[in-house]
Amino acid sequence: MTNQNDEQALPLLRERAEHALKNASSPASHLSAAPEALQHELSVHQVELELQNEELRQTVVQLREAHEKYVGLYDFAPVGYFTLDADGTIIQANLRASRLLGVEKSRLLGRRLTQFTAPDSRTTLAVLLPRLRTSEQGLVAELRLQRNDGTTFPVRLEGQAYAPQGSLVAVTDVTTEKAAQEDLLRLNETLEARVAERTTKILELSAELRTVAMAVAEDLMAPLRRVASFAELLRHNGTEDKEASLKHIELIARSAERMEQLTSGLLEYSRASHGRVRMAPLDLNRVFAEVEKDLRPHMEGRTVQLTCTPLPTVLGDSSTMQEVFLKLLDNALKFTSTRELARIHVSAQETDLAFVLRFEDNGVGFNNRYKDKLFQVFKRLHPESAFPGTGMGLAVVRRLCTRFGGRIWAEGRVDQGATILVAWPKQPTVLD
Structure with a gap:
């Protein structure tokens, strides 16, 4: 193929040489002594050689440029x-x-x-x-x-x-690609863990809902039965025994008041489960100071040492944290009411994932075997006659903590005080 191309190019080269020679002013001086035909032929050949040399020079330049371009592309390739x-x-x-x-x-x-x-x-x-x-x-x-x-x-x-x-x-x-794959795998693992965690929480909430429903049924039915019973007595006795009727009416009113308290506690529990949330850094020292100010009326006429060590700043909802502190400190005040000197102390420890808050008191304590009942709806470990209340306060606190991914538990001994512990996560996750 190359020979054929060369053969085709020769007449063109000859034609170009003839044209160049014709336009030249005179033949080359060193050919003037040769015969005219030979002189012409040599001149044409010389011009052909010059044209070929020029083409070769251009080809070499083009090859050099192509080579430099190739080397540049080769060297600076991203691979x-x-x-x-x-x-x-x-x-x-x-x-x-x-x-x-x-x-x-x-x-x-x-x-x-x-x-x-x-x-x-x-x-x-x-x-x-x-x-x-x-x-x-x-x-x-x-x-x-x-x-x-x-x-x-x-x-x-x-x-x-x-x-x-x-x-x-x-x-x-592929370092970046591998890192992205590992991040994706970790994300998938984290996602699976989060799904499992949320599933566990949902199951816990479902079990809690069943417990609440049973507790509500039991606690609300008792005063309802009393109201119905005393109303029936009033209907039969009429006005024959005024003193007995007044006693029945008083018991009816007391039962109605009890129902109102239970209903209010239930509404408070519901609000703890579905209230609006606004996450922000919270200085717990300020939260303690504000709650302590609100509780001063409850401490009038008593000798109370309410203290705290320096507390951390956590991420949370202000109203939720205020409610947690208020209910736990109010609970401590209630169960230290029999002490001449009530001592209540709040402290905190930091772990890798959470801040553990400790609410310690020197109150009446409780039997540690029943510590799980402390946080159940309407459950009490002490008689209502000694310590009034609906048994809803700690249940509300537990619901508030659980909603943010936290945990609450208790330690205590009878007549040796109690400690309520709250593990508040460093990165709370709100679960409605």
């Missing part, structure tokens, strides 16, 4: 390139490959690629290289390369046969 011989020795490498390994290009040449492969990937590369030399479609593998400073990094290696027994290898750094 590292290695040309390997039959033994896996590097005979050519681009600038990206040099930068990936932290080695100058000149120091890469003549060294085997396995020298820059992490120990745990050398077997993979040793198996891959012979297959590369015979592969026409190319092969892809993932392994780890090792930089000059000893650090390793993951790469995707793509290669194919190149020249006799050699291979061309492209190396892409």
Whole structure:
């Protein structure tokens, strides 16, 4: 094909030479003594040579420019390139490959690629290289390369046969891709954990709802039965026994008041489950000071030491935290009412995931075997005649803490005081 092209180009070259010679002012001086025909032929040939030389010079310039462009593209490609011989020795490498390994290009040449492969990937590369030399479609593998400073990094290696027994290898750094995959895996694991956690909380809330329903039924039915019973007595007795009627009316009123208290407690519990939330950093020292101010009327006529150590700043809802402190401190005041000197102390400890708040008192305490009942709706460990209340306060606190991913528990002994502990998470998650 090349010879045919050359044969076609010769008449054109001759024609160009004739045209150039015709436009010349005079024939070359060193040909003036030759016969005219020979002189013409030599002149044409000389012009042809000059034209060919000019074309060759232009071709060389174009080839040089193309080569420089190729070298630029090769060196500054975003992928590292290695040309390997039959033994896996590097005979050519681009600038990206040099930068990936932290080695100058000149120091890469003549060294085997396995020298820059992490120990745990050398077997993979040793198996891959012979297959590369015979592969026409190319092969892809993932392994780890090792930089000059000893650090390793993951790469995707793509290669194919190149020249006799050699291979061309492209190396892409996939560190970012691998990190993204690991982040995604961690996110999936975290998501699964969060789903499991929320499922557990939902099951707990469902069980709690059943408990509340039963407690409401039991506690509300008792005063309802009393109202119905005393109303029936009034209907039968009429006005015959005025003193007995007044007593029945008083008991009816007391039962109605009890129902109102229970209903109010139930509404408060419901608000604790569904109130609006506004998350913000809260200085618990300020929360303690404000609640202490609100509780001063409850401490009139008593000797009370209400103290706290420096408390942390937590992330939470202001009204929720105010309610937690108010109910726990009010509870401590109630159960220290029989003490000549009531001591109530609030402190905090920090763990990796939460702040643990301790509300300690020297009150009547409780039997530790029944500590779980403390936080159930309408459940009491002490007679109402000694310590009035609906048995709803600690249940509300438990619901508030659970809603934010927190936890509450108690420790105590009969007549030796009690400690209520609240684990408030550093990153609360609101669950309605």
